[in-house]
Amino acid sequence: MVKPFDKMEVEITTEEKILIAARKVFIEKGWDGARMQEIADNAGINKALLHYYFRNKEQLFKRVFAGIVSKLIPNLNTIIQSEQPIFEKIQAFIDAYLDFLLANQELPLFVANELSRNANLIVGAFEENGLKPMIGKMVMEIFQAIENKQIRPINPAHLLMNIVSMCVFPFMGRSIFQKVLMQVPEEMYQELLKQRKKEIYEMVYHSIVL
Amino acid sequence: MVKPFDKMEVEITTEEKILIAARKVFIEKGWDGARMQEIADNAGINKALLHYYFRNKEQLFKRVFAGIVSKLIPNLNTIIQSEQPIFEKIQAFIDAYLDFLLANQELPLFVANELSRNANLIVGAFEENGLKPMIGKMVMEIFQAIENKQIRPINPAHLLMNIVSMCVFPFMGRSIFQKVLMQVPEEMYQELLKQRKKEIYEMVYHSIVL
DNA sequence: ATCATATTTAACCAAATGGTTAAACCTTTT
DNA sequence: AAAAGGTTTAACCATTTGGTTAAATATGAT
Missing domain, CATH: 1.10.10.60 (Homeodomain-like)
Known part of the structure; x- marks a missing residue:
């Protein structure tokens, strides 16, 4: 009907x-x-x-958790898979990551928290969606960029760690940053967060460009 | 007796x-x-x-929490207060921070978590110890270093955010990094963590040196 | 209309949890 | 040795919480 x-x-x-x-x-x-x-x-x-x-609670939680995980990873994988010069790719990665984070600010702390208390949550979430982050390709491309003298020699694992850290931590550790270290009001912190795209890319760019 | x-x-x-x-x-x-x-x-x-x-539970928790907070901040404040050139100071900051984190790996996630669920926990902890992080001085010195052409122009708040992010996130977001992104065994991740002191300083150095 | 099925509710239950009580047990002082 | 003080325990209590049951209500098909 x-x-x-x-x-x-x-x-x-x-x-x-x-x-x-x-x-x-x-x-x-x-x-x-x-x-x-x-x-x-x-x-x-x-x-x-x-x-x-x-x-029961567990079934509901797993469903919610899988839903959350499945939102971020495909987004990032498309960028990683794409064919573009290293600097453009890094910038696209930071852009996409920050767009997601700005729209889901409380997610990183939640995920880290639950994941650390229940390791196989992520296995279930992966299995249910068949998606895994493709970090290997990124590492390869950084190695190539070093060989091609596009960027200075640097351990790719650490470079990626650094990029992800700078993107995520201001959200995940927001309570520490905002209340302990900087002690700024909410609106000002939001303003800072919006500037991160540019600031992170510049930081990364200057730290690896030759 | x-x-x-x-x-x-x-x-x-x-x-x-x-x-x-x-x-x-x-x-x-x-x-x-x-x-x-x-x-x-x-x-x-x-x-x-x-x-x-x-x-009761609350009293016990507050006592534990205050004890934890009071361990890190004095350590960092001594470094911030000290008189040394900007690059040395940044390196000392990273060194001290990472020493603390390596010895207290699960702390950042715990603190961020509890702080985000109960904002005035930190107020109580501060009051009880009379200690606050002195971030203002650090900002000033970065401004001066820019004027003196020691480092390139950069927003000090973001530089500090970047440094702290790179230090803390591999610990706080360990579950995400280790299990989701890198998928490496425990010992290998510990190895990576030990390399961070050097890697972070090099990243920061290259990103701001003129 | 009526039957069947999906949806919604109030009332209830067992286990877990924070917290209390009153009595027992040391150890030291007198 | 006995009083006094702090220390330790088993048993108990009220509340909260995840989960169940059986009955009521709506909705669509026959």
């Missing part, structure tokens, strides 16, 4: 409502801090219905 | 045993995941005794 036009696109299934609520609560509170009741409240339903859709 | 010699230095008070156990469990499991029973077990006592020494 066809639904009336004004009800068609707007509708969100209960399952979606639950996943949205669960995502929010899990990210905010972590596995240990998240409460099924709070998820139900956030989804506007009651606990029994929650268990009707997802048998 | 004086204790017999052979019992003097070795003895650990019950309070110390509790604090050591609590530190371990809190760091490992976080506030939400930590169980008073597990702390008691780890300290080799029972729950009632735990509550005799520390009235």
Whole structure:
């Protein structure tokens, strides 16, 4: 049966409502801090219905977690796979990474946290999506760029570590940065974050260019 | 009364045993995941005794947290306050930071985590110790180094962010790095971490030297 | 209308958890 | 030896939490 036009696109299934609520609560509170009741409240339903859709907390969590992981990696892999000169590729990588981070600021801390408490979470997430980050290709290209005298000799693993660190840490360690080290108000910190794309690329560029 | 010699230095008070156990469990499991029973077990006592020494979980946690924070900051402040040329100072900063991190690898994730879930934890820890990181002086000195044409023009806030990011992230985001991005075994990752002192300094040096 | 199926709810349950109590046990002082 | 103080324990309690059950309600098909 066809639904009336004004009800068609707007509708969100209960399952979606639950996943949205669960995502929010899990990210905010972590596995240990998240409460099924709070998820139900956030989804506007009651606990029994929650268990009707997802048998238990673990199943719901895994579903949320897999959903999160599957969002970032394909994005980065396309860039890594692409054919462009090393400096352009690095810049594209930083750009894409920061776009994602700016739109999902609380994600890195959540992922690091859950991953460190449950190592095989990532295995499950990978298996479910069939995606893995292709870091090997990047390492190769850095080696080539060194041979071609495009950049100074540098250990590619550390260069990549440095780039990723500069991208992610201001988000993941936000509480430390903002409250402990810099002690700036929220809006100012957001302003800093927006400048990172440019600042990181310049840092990397100057540190490797010959 | 004086204790017999052979019992003097070795003895650990019950309070110390509790604090050591609590530190371990809190760091490992976080506030939400930590169980008073597990702390008691780890300290080799029972729950009632735990509550005799520390009235409740919160009090015990605050004590542990303050103890952790008070270990890093004085260390860094001495370096920041010291009078040495900019490059030496940066190197000393990286050295000291990495020494601390190598000896306390799980700390950054724990601190970031708890801080992001409870903002005023840090206020309490600061008040209790009267210590705050002196980042202002560092910013000034970077500005001066730019004026003196020692280093290229760069936003000091971002330079510091970059340095701290490269130092801390391989520890804080270890689960992401090791398991997701690099997929290397434990010993190899430890090897990488030990190389960071040199690698980070070289990265920073080349990125700002004129 | 009515039957079947999917959706939603209130009430309930067992286990875990932070915290309490009152009594027992040392160790030192008198 | 007995009083006093701090130290340690087993047993207990109230609340929270993940999860279940059985009944009620809506929705679409016959």
